[in-house]
Amino acid sequence: MSNILIEAKKIRKEYKMGEEKVEALKGVSIRVKEREFIAIVGTSGSGKSTLLHILGCLDKPTSGKYSYRGKETKDLSDKELSSLRNKEIGFVFQFFYLLPRENILQNVELPLLYRDTSPEMRNNMAREALDKVGMSHRINHLPSELSGGERQRVAIARALVGEPNLILADEPTGNLDTKTGEAIISIFEELSDAGRTVILITHEMELAEKAERIIKIRDGKIEGG
Amino acid sequence: MKKIFFHFFQDFRAYKIRFLLVLFGVAWGTTTIILLMGFGVGMMTGIQEGMSGMGEHIAILWAGQTSIPYKGLGIGRYIHFVPEDAKLLREKIDIIDEISPEYIAWGKPIKYKEMLRQAKISGVNPTYGKMRNLVPEDGRFINKLDVEQRRRIIFLGTEEKEKIFGERKAVGEKVLLNGIPFLVIGVLKEKIQMSSYSGSDEQAAFIPYTTFKVMYGRRYLNNIVYRPVSPELAEKAQKKVYEVLSKKYKFDPNDKEALSFWDVTETEAMMSKITKVIEIFLALVGAMTLLIAGAAVANIMYFLIDERTKEIGIKRSVGATAKDILKQFFIESLLLSSIGGIIGIGFSSFVLHLCSFIPRVGMLEFFGAPKLSPEIPLVTFIILLIISFFAGYFPAKKAASLNPVECLRYE
Numbered sequence: 001m002s003n004i005l006i007e008a009k010k011i012r013k014e015y016k017m018g019e020e021k022v023e024a025l026k027g028v029s030i031r032v033k034e035r036e037f038i039a040i041v042g043t044s045g046s047g048k049s050t051l052l053h054i055l056g057c058l059d060k061p062t063s064g065k066y067s068y069r070g071k072e073t074k075d076l077s078d079k080e081l082s083s084l085r086n087k088e089i090g091f092v093f094q095f096f097y098l099l100p101r102e103n104i105l106q107n108v109e110l111p112l113l114y115r116d117t118s119p120e121m122r123n124n125m126a127r128e129a130l131d132k133v134g135m136s137h138r139i140n141h142l143p144s145e146l147s148g149g150e151r152q153r154v155a156i157a158r159a160l161v162g163e164p165n166l167i168l169a170d171e172p173t174g175n176l177d178t179k180t181g182e183a184i185i186s187i188f189e190e191l192s193d194a195g196r197t198v199i200l201i202t203h204e205m206e207l208a209e210k211a212e213r214i215i216k217i218r219d220g221k222i223e224g225g
Numbered sequence: 226m227k228k229i230f231f232h233f234f235q236d237f238r239a240y241k242i243r244f245l246l247v248l249f250g251v252a253w254g255t256t257t258i259i260l261l262m263g264f265g266v267g268m269m270t271g272i273q274e275g276m277s278g279m280g281e282h283i284a285i286l287w288a289g290q291t292s293i294p295y296k297g298l299g300i301g302r303y304i305h306f307v308p309e310d311a312k313l314l315r316e317k318i319d320i321i322d323e324i325s326p327e328y329i330a331w332g333k334p335i336k337y338k339e340m341l342r343q344a345k346i347s348g349v350n351p352t353y354g355k356m357r358n359l360v361p362e363d364g365r366f367i368n369k370l371d372v373e374q375r376r377r378i379i380f381l382g383t384e385e386k387e388k389i390f391g392e393r394k395a396v397g398e399k400v401l402l403n404g405i406p407f408l409v410i411g412v413l414k415e416k417i418q419m420s421s422y423s424g425s426d427e428q429a430a431f432i433p434y435t436t437f438k439v440m441y442g443r444r445y446l447n448n449i450v451y452r453p454v455s456p457e458l459a460e461k462a463q464k465k466v467y468e469v470l471s472k473k474y475k476f477d478p479n480d481k482e483a484l485s486f487w488d489v490t491e492t493e494a495m496m497s498k499i500t501k502v503i504e505i506f507l508a509l510v511g512a513m514t515l516l517i518a519g520a521a522v523a524n525i526m527y528f529l530i531d532e533r534t535k536e537i538g539i540k541r542s543v544g545a546t547a548k549d550i551l552k553q554f555f556i557e558s559l560l561l562s563s564i565g566g567i568i569g570i571g572f573s574s575f576v577l578h579l580c581s582f583i584p585r586v587g588m589l590e591f592f593g594a595p596k597l598s599p600e601i602p603l604v605t606f607i608i609l610l611i612i613s614f615f616a617g618y619f620p621a622k623k624a625a626s627l628n629p630v631e632c633l634r635y636e
Contacts (some may be wrong), residue, residue: 058542059630078547086544097539097633101235111543158543 004070005166005197006032006055011064013050013220024050026220027064032199034165037192039200039208042217048201049170051217055199056089056168057081086114090159094171096151098143104130104154105139111162129161130154133187149180156187167191167198173207185210229556236529236557243528247521248565251613254518255569255605256576258511262601263577265507269500275419276493278426280357282456285422285487286449286466292482296475304474304483305445308434311350313473314451318465320458324451325353328437329423335379335430336401337389344385345429346402348437349450354380356452359426364396364411371410372433379407380431386412403440407432422487423447459490512608518565519612526558526620537624538632551625558617559610566609570602 013025042048053059108126133153173181216223288304311326328348354366453462471478
């Protein structure tokens with residue numbers, strides 16, 4: 001039996017949109033074991049991205065308990081949360097979010113800049129990560145010179161470079177054609193096989209079915225959960 | 226750190242015109258403050274130099290006419306000083322440090338070979354040279370023995386020496402004064418003199434007062450020059466002078482007309498007040514300019530943060546702390562203002578350096594050469610850093626406090 005990596009209990013999240021209060025999450029509880037490959041499925045506006053941000057320690061819940069490796073994140077300082085994001089978590093976004101003015105290698109090196117890593121070490125680790133996603137041939141290019149699929153591979157390399165335990169992917173194929181999307185998903189499958197915990201957000205059931213477990217979310221609540 | 230420099234130059238390239246405008250603003254602000262202060266200091270040292278040309282903290286004392294009846298004596302009586310009065314004042318008033326009687330004769334012929342000049346001749350004692358800043362360029366000033374022995378020696382003003390001797394050495398030569406040979410013992414060093422009571426010292430010659438008295442057969446002095454022990458005692462010394470002389474010449478000690486004074490310390494105090502005000506005004510104008518430059522820096526930082534909101538979100542998502550973001554923007558703004566400041570300091574130093582080549586003639590003589598004392602750029606730079614600290618800190622603080630998720634969503 002594997003250890004529990006993530007435990008979220010009755011997570012609620014409210015936003016203020018102008019005057020109106022929007023409740024994005026209405027008490028979500030979720031438990032993820034280490035090495036699991038999970039897909040979170042829901043329509044747009046269902047709160048799945050908000051959930052992912054909270055799981056990734058980018059955002060804090062309005063109420064509820066969220067523990068990562070048994071440690072409650074509510075009590076962590078900005079520095080500790082940042083370090084957690086840096087060392088434990090790798091994000092992959094729908095719109096890639098690469099830095100437009102930096103080349104591929106520099107983009108992948110970015111997480112390592114916020115650690116004590118020597119320049120050579122950074123370089124080697126970034127090249128290795130790019131090699132894993134099959135992008136080592138274009139390290140000197142700018143993101144704008146790449147296709148969407150290639151950009152997403154670079155973004156995945158960036159998520160991987162710090163050797164995180166948890167990969168969080170928010171609609172990683174949303175901006176790609178079906179064929180490219182499938183290739184990207186197969187990278188996530190490989191990562192899962194290699195022993196990483198992967199949480200994939202998508203609205204396409206077809207892609208979600210590649211995961212070991214599917215969690216459906218609707219109107220800020222887990223369906224049947 | 227290297228990374229931050231790299232980012233800075235990248236941003237510079239991306240927003241060239243904006244950055245250049247801000248740099249120009251900061252550089253111009255720095256230039257303005259340094260030039261203003263440089264010219265201000267130049268003017269003030271010019272004025273001070275000019276003031277001290279006639280002598281520092283000295284007072285000139287003239288005898289007048291009585292205007293108040295006193296012990297049966299009527300008004301309108303003339304008072305006259307004799308050389309002994311200087312001695313008397315020196316003996317009776319311990320807060321008088323130096324004192325000299327002064328005889329003056331204008332337009333007296335000085336002959337040397339074929340050359341004839343008409344000059345002002347002053348008969349004084351040795352301390353006069355000290356009080357009136359008569360520094361010899363060559364030779365010496367009148368000494369005690371000269372006075373005691375009524376020697377026929379003469380100390381020439383700069384201009385008189387030049388008119389009579391040209392480039393030749395004057396000390397050791399003999400000139401004819403009133404047909405009597407006088408040995409030139411010293412020549413006045415060139416000086417800036419802004420005020421005078423009997424003409425410029427450069428166009429004068431000085432001889433011992435004892436010699437003067439005998440040669441021109443004069444009984445009464447033109448005036449007395451004295452210096453109190455310290456400038457604060459100037460007023461007290463004046464009162465004492467009144468006491469002593471009113472007793473001797475039998476006039477009312479409150480008779481303002483009987484004696485008249487020119488107390489340089491009063492003028493000095495007023496001038497130093499004026500220059501202080503000018504200095505403060507210049508500093509304020511300069512500081513305002515710098516403040517505006519600081520606002521420009523803050524403005525571009527806010528703009529950059531807006532432009533780079535997404536970048537902030539991305540960096541936060543891969544593990545940058547709020548402090549990392551703060552540092553990045555803060556250092557960038559400091560760099561921006563430092564570079565602008567260095568350009569401004571360099572440029573204004575260059576301009577001031579050029580100004581030092583302008584010859585100081587005519588009005589410029591009194592204006593004084595603009596000067597760049599090392600503390601001006603230093604102080605300017607420190608002020609600039611303080612202003613840019615705030616100009617950078619608040620935008621950077623804002624960048625650091627942004628919610629990462631909202632940054633990522635920002636379009």
